[in-house]
Amino acid sequence: MKFRGHETFFIRKGWLTKGMKYVKRHPDVFVSKEEKPMDVLGIGSNMVRSLRYWMQAVGITKEPTHGKRTQQFTPLGELIYRYDRYIEEQGTLSLLQYELASNQEEATAWYFFFNEFQMLEFTRDDFIRSLKNYVLMKDEETSVADRSYQDDFSCIINTYIPRIKGGRLQFSPENNIACPLGELGLIDYVSQDRTIYRKTMVQPQMLSPYIALAMILLQHGDNTEVSLESLLHASKSIGRAFNLDMTTLMQLLKQLEQLGEVEVVRTAGLDVVHIMTEYTAQECIEQYYQDILKE
Structure with missing residues (x-):
């Protein structure tokens, strides 16, 4: 099980395209000592770790479990890079969503939300309480910080609900970039104070x-x-x-x-x-x- 691998950053538009571009050129782009990943990718150190995580969580790349942690395209990643490297097609978004929602090991909170969490309408506390119980049932020895649960919930919400819909004023251009998976419309608000959410069906x-x-x-x-x-x-x-x-x-x-x-x-x-x-x-x-x- 893995939590908070995203470093609190949801997938920004253009991130996966950038990741594929540089993994294709330099499989060691995220771990290279010759060229700093921050300089090559043009993003901060936490965002580099986040992008490295997301590339694997949505099934585009994989890394060996030992030895040099270079990234290689998965068969799905190869097809997306060949046919839709700019992530423009709805079918591509659907595939990324399916991979993410099915990734029990790398994206445990996403897997739990879509596969195990039964509530159709819920609050943050509902989700976190249920996720804690799920983790406890799976492995009593696993210890996860409350902050990780909270950050995973926030990242899930920001993945599927455009931030502009949340009525939040954003002062950083980087924060204005919505997650492409928001187009699927899988979560929405129920209450006007935006504390109750509901699962919604894709069109x-x-x-x-x-x-x-x-x-x-x-x-x-x-x-x-x-x-x-x-x-x-x-x-x-x-x-x-x-x-x-x-x-x-x-x-x-x-x-x-x-x-x-x-x-x-x-x-x-x-x-x-x-x-x-x-x-x-x-x-x-x-x-x-x-x-x-x-x-």
């Missing part, structure tokens, strides 16, 4: 069928039959990552059914999806980008 049109299929394959691997319940409510499911309801999930599956990639069976008491596609998850993602190039 259905933001999820491309082939991106959705990639997520289903990432969740279920080689299984050729999966239940609707698991797609909606299981940990690391598309339903959990995007706060989906059954109606929206069925809309996505119907689109995939029309493409001949799945078959939905809801007869004789069955609520299952037969996965018929011959694509791998990576091939689904590449198909999505290829379709965009044809438009």
